[in-house]
Amino acid sequence: MNLFDVYSLFDVTPVKAKGCRVWDNAGQEYLDLYGGHAVISIGHSHPDYIAALTDQLNKIGFYSNSVKNPLQEMLAQKLGKACGYEDYSLFLDNSGAESNENGAKLASFHTGKDRIIAFNKSFHGRTSGAVALTDNPAIVSPFNANHKVTFCKLNDAQSVENELAKGDVAAVIIEGIQGCGGINIPEVSFMQSLRSLCDKYNAVLILDEVQSGYGRTGKFFAHQWYDIKPDIITMGKGIANGFPCGGILISPKFNAVKGMLGTTFGGNYLAMAAANAVLDIMNREQLIDNALKVGEYIKSNIPASTKIKEVRGKGLMLGIEFNEDVAPIRKALLFEKHIFTGVAGKNMIRLLAPLCLTMSEADEFLKAFNEVL
Numbered sequence: 001m002n003l004f005d006v007y008s009l010f011d012v013t014p015v016k017a018k019g020c021r022v023w024d025n026a027g028q029e030y031l032d033l034y035g036g037h038a039v040i041s042i043g044h045s046h047p048d049y050i051a052a053l054t055d056q057l058n059k060i061g062f063y064s065n066s067v068k069n070p071l072q073e074m075l076a077q078k079l080g081k082a083c084g085y086e087d088y089s090l091f092l093d094n095s096g097a098e099s100n101e102n103g104a105k106l107a108s109f110h111t112g113k114d115r116i117i118a119f120n121k122s123f124h125g126r127t128s129g130a131v132a133l134t135d136n137p138a139i140v141s142p143f144n145a146n147h148k149v150t151f152c153k154l155n156d157a158q159s160v161e162n163e164l165a166k167g168d169v170a171a172v173i174i175e176g177i178q179g180c181g182g183i184n185i186p187e188v189s190f191m192q193s194l195r196s197l198c199d200k201y202n203a204v205l206i207l208d209e210v211q212s213g214y215g216r217t218g219k220f221f222a223h224q225w226y227d228i229k230p231d232i233i234t235m236g237k238g239i240a241n242g243f244p245c246g247g248i249l250i251s252p253k254f255n256a257v258k259g260m261l262g263t264t265f266g267g268n269y270l271a272m273a274a275a276n277a278v279l280d281i282m283n284r285e286q287l288i289d290n291a292l293k294v295g296e297y298i299k300s301n302i303p304a305s306t307k308i309k310e311v312r313g314k315g316l317m318l319g320i321e322f323n324e325d326v327a328p329i330r331k332a333l334l335f336e337k338h339i340f341t342g343v344a345g346k347n348m349i350r351l352l353a354p355l356c357l358t359m360s361e362a363d364e365f366l367k368a369f370n371e372v373l
């Protein structure tokens with residue numbers, strides 16, 4: 001049997017990783033400024049993370065959500081403290097897309113309405129509702145396209161109000177910072193308008209923090225830069241450092257009804273052991289502060305070049321936008337300098353390093369980047 005061939009692969013086979021380093025099957029070492037697409041938060045193979053998962057596996061690996069699991073409550077307590085949303089509730093699932101599905105579903109249950117506003121260049125995942133909320137027709141099948149979704153322009157509050165005024169909008173969903181769409185940071189005043197417009201028209205404000213959350217931008221959630229409180233916050237990626245896990249934070253104004261949300265694997269013991277270890281390590285090693293410090297250092301030291309149009313982002317969620325296709329630069333970084341980076345579209349190198357990236361690793365990247373420019 002062959003694998004269903006949907007991924008464009010680099011000819012690299014990682015077999016080992018530690019901190020911000022990855023080794024391939026030929027023993028070649030790489031510096032990781034991609035974090036497996038913003039997933040590695042505390043660094044690869046952290047000893048305390050390995051110990052937590054190993055210990056849990058030796059106790060119990062899985063049971064269902066029909067019995068008590070104190071590790072879920074432990075995570076809710078820790079997470080509430082870490083992100084400042086102690087009065088919100090936590091629902092646990094398995095991925096970013098599933099978190100957005102659950103956020104959208106909850107908003108629709110709560111309001112009784114069925115249309116959702118998303119934004120141009122958004123990415124919210126690949127499951128049915130999440131991909132319908134994603135502004136990329138190439139990945140939306142006719143089946144997915146039946147959802148009622150309207151795309152508005154980022155930073156255009158008037159167009160959002162025009163849609164909300166029609167009275168059928170359950171929710172507005174927006175990324176804290178657009179990731180796949182090209183590291184687009186919404187204006188603070190726009191985000192504050194979204195908050196008040198959602199209140200005015202009884203719509204739910206959903207912040208997709210799957211990529212921009214969990215410390216990546218130098219605050220726990222990117223929306224905390226804008227001084228707003230969403231009704232629902234969706235999470236994934238860095239939450240368990242690579243163990244599949246997602247979740248949503250839900251404002252106290254929502255009532256839980258038995259059976260309205262559910263999942264077989266969400267909140268399982270191993271994911272919880274991983275997610276609890278991630279928060280402990282983030283806290284102990286002050287990784288959010290580190291992400292801000294090292295990210296700002298990289299941003300302000302990207303060399304000036306006629307090839308580069310703009311450098312933008314916050315913390316360790318950075319985009320270097322070029323005036324040209326970045327594929328050759330990314331390839332040179334990977335195969336000549338042995339540095340993993342990401343892209344957004346054709347013209348942007350996207351950096352999503354583990355939050356433990358050191359200043360000397362940042363310097364190593366800057367030197368290599370300068371050389372391949």
Ligand SMILES: Cc1ncc(COP(=O)(O)O)c(C=O)c1O
Binds near residue numbers: 123124211
């Ligand atoms: C902002 C955002 N939302 C949702 C998702 C989907 O997450 P997952 O791939 O875990 O389903 C992604 C993945 O890249 C993302 O960047």
